[in-house]
Amino acid sequence: EAQVTQNPRYLITVTGKKLTVTCSQNMNHEYMSWYRQDPGLGLRQIYYSMNVEVTDKGDVPEGYKVSRKEKRNFPLILESPSPNQTSLYFCASREQGFFNSPLHFGNGTRLTVT
Amino acid sequence: GENVGLHLPTLSVQEGDNSIINCAYSNSASDYFIWYKQESGKGPQFIIDIRSNMDKRQGQRVTVLLNKTVKHLSLQIAATQPGDSAVYFCAENGDSSYKLIFGSGTRLLVRP
Numbered sequence: 001e002a003q004v005t006q007n008p009r010y011l012i013t014v015t016g017k018k019l020t021v022t023c024s025q026n027m028n029h030e031y032m033s034w035y036r037q038d039p040g041l042g043l044r045q046i047y048y049s050m051n052v053e054v055t056d057k058g059d060v061p062e063g064y065k066v067s068r069k070e071k072r073n074f075p076l077i078l079e080s081p082s083p084n085q086t087s088l089y090f091c092a093s094r095e096q097g098f099f100n101s102p103l104h105f106g107n108g109t110r111l112t113v114t
Numbered sequence: 115g116e117n118v119g120l121h122l123p124t125l126s127v128q129e130g131d132n133s134i135i136n137c138a139y140s141n142s143a144s145d146y147f148i149w150y151k152q153e154s155g156k157g158p159q160f161i162i163d164i165r166s167n168m169d170k171r172q173g174q175r176v177t178v179l180l181n182k183t184v185k186h187l188s189l190q191i192a193a194t195q196p197g198d199s200a201v202y203f204c205a206e207n208g209d210s211s212y213k214l215i216f217g218s219g220t221r222l223l224v225r226p
Contacts, residue, residue: 004157033213043158043203043216050212058213090157100165102148103214105157 004106023091032074133191137204144206
């Protein structure tokens with residue numbers, strides 16, 4: 001089944017403790033992206049990747065890192081999480097760079113930072 | 115879904131009726147538009163898309179209409195079912211090839 005898989009689904013951590021949220025897609029998509037979803041603010045892009053070893057900042061990149069060493073994986077790294085990063089995170093992928101095909105989303109990771 | 119907003123506009127329809135969800139998009143440079151459905155606890159799910167060279171596109175029980183003159187997009191759902199209850203987002207590509215701009219969403223409630 002074609003899908004975007006995120007892990008973990010739920011994560012509770014403390015301020016400053018480094019964490020990684022993994023994302024993997026099995027559709028051989030070139031483009032991958034991370035979004036966060038917050039009440040009243042909607043979906044906002046954190047980082048995106050046009051292909052292996054090509055990443056760039058989205059609208060809200062502060063406090064996050066990403067890497068794209070393989071086509072299928074696009075982990076999101078929080079080096080020193082803070083409470084304002086408590087949110088619902090979605091990884092997404094699509095076939096190619098230009099936006100003429102839809103994004104496919106994972107089922108989300110609910111992160112709580114205390 | 116529970117995480118998408120506390121004060122979303124809500125459309126309540128009777129099961130079996132048709133639903134129309136509207137979206138005003140922001141960027142006149144947008145040439146690609148998508149509708150997503152988000153159920154509680156899940157990620158946004160692609161419903162239908164449309165390019166700016168079209169003004170109407172139909173899928174299974176859904177129709178998207180695009181009016182570029184007034185920058186308006188609508189999603190019509192025929193014979194609405196309880197499983198259609200969700201939050202619906204429109205999205206546009208703006209003047210960027212690298213991201214989608216999402217609307218704030220509309221909650222659809224289907225009354226049995």
